[in-house]
Amino acid sequence: MSIWFTGSLEMGLIYGIMALGVYLSFRVLDFPDLTVDGSFVTGGAVAALMITNGIHPLLATIAALAAGFLAGCITGLLNTKGKINALLSGILMMIALYSINLRIMGQPNLPLLNDETLLSQFEGVLGGNEWSTMIFMVVLVLLVKVIVDLFLKTEVGLALRSTGDNARMSRSFSANTNTLTVLGLGLSNGLVALSGAFFAQYSKFSDVSMGIGMIVIGLASVIIGEALFGKKTIMRVTLSVILGAIIYRIVVALALRVGFLDTGDMKLITAVIVIIALIVPRQVDVYREKARRKRKRQALQMNGKGGNGIAPAKSDL
Numbered sequence: 001m002s003i004w005f006t007g008s009l010e011m012g013l014i015y016g017i018m019a020l021g022v023y024l025s026f027r028v029l030d031f032p033d034l035t036v037d038g039s040f041v042t043g044g045a046v047a048a049l050m051i052t053n054g055i056h057p058l059l060a061t062i063a064a065l066a067a068g069f070l071a072g073c074i075t076g077l078l079n080t081k082g083k084i085n086a087l088l089s090g091i092l093m094m095i096a097l098y099s100i101n102l103r104i105m106g107q108p109n110l111p112l113l114n115d116e117t118l119l120s121q122f123e124g125v126l127g128g129n130e131w132s133t134m135i136f137m138v139v140l141v142l143l144v145k146v147i148v149d150l151f152l153k154t155e156v157g158l159a160l161r162s163t164g165d166n167a168r169m170s171r172s173f174s175a176n177t178n179t180l181t182v183l184g185l186g187l188s189n190g191l192v193a194l195s196g197a198f199f200a201q202y203s204k205f206s207d208v209s210m211g212i213g214m215i216v217i218g219l220a221s222v223i224i225g226e227a228l229f230g231k232k233t234i235m236r237v238t239l240s241v242i243l244g245a246i247i248y249r250i251v252v253a254l255a256l257r258v259g260f261l262d263t264g265d266m267k268l269i270t271a272v273i274v275i276i277a278l279i280v281p282r283q284v285d286v287y288r289e290k291a292r293r294k295r296k297r298q299a300l301q302m303n304g305k306g307g308n309g310i311a312p313a314k315s316d317l
Helices: 003-028 036-052 057-080 086-105 118-125 132-152 155-165 167-172 177-203 214-229 234-256 263-308
Strands: 109-111 205-207
Touching: 003 036, 003 132, 003 155, 003 177, 003 214, 003 234, 036 057, 036 086, 036 109, 036 177, 036 205, 036 214, 057 086, 057 118, 057 177, 118 132, 118 177, 132 155, 132 177, 132 234, 155 167, 155 177, 167 177, 177 205, 214 234, 214 263, 234 263
Parallel strands: none
Antiparallel strands: 109 205
């Protein structure tokens, strides 16, 4: 299998964790959270700093998840307690995290070239198997997916989904929507930071600007996954989101292999993919609806002629 393809799959799996976080905020909570661009870097920065200081990669990764959770909770508090607009809350936290991430790393870029990571440790367990990273990421992503599925089926998870669907109705059933919003955003950004931590360990560096455009990538993954694989059940939609992230990475890799595109065009490619993913499913739905109405009209006309030989009036159609 080609190196570019396996690399795209591995990166897609890492982005899949981030896409699950974006799904929680944008779809479950219906909260346009732009904190993602900052919390992704926070996860990478915390993990990289701790690993370079000799702390076990597992502890560093857990700390990265906790840092992302804290960042998401602050965004939620700005919105619920500070009464700041949801979109503005995310933007403010994203801007603040840029400086915070720079402070954490102490420099714009923190390399992990000679440090042991969870990925390298797992590779050692498998005796240097070339598929070790792929196996590790598949197991990790499936574990995260199962945890998210189980959580969304709990009483708190159902209350969280209810808050996103209709906050007023949730409050009428004595649900504390403010607390649920803070918790939901914390979990969302915790997953994003976890993705950032593994991105840093996979790429062997953490950079203060590596989170730029992550919210768009997350949205692209959610939209592509839902459009291609559906969203009838929680288990199906979380799998769709992960597959959407993998497909996104493969499409980007294919686009970059075209001669007139280079890595500087990645943001343009991402924007085009999102635009296509937004427009095409809607046009398909419109076409299907028109076809359905046409079949219904034809059926009514056939029934009318077959019943009494008189076609129904236009007003009946």
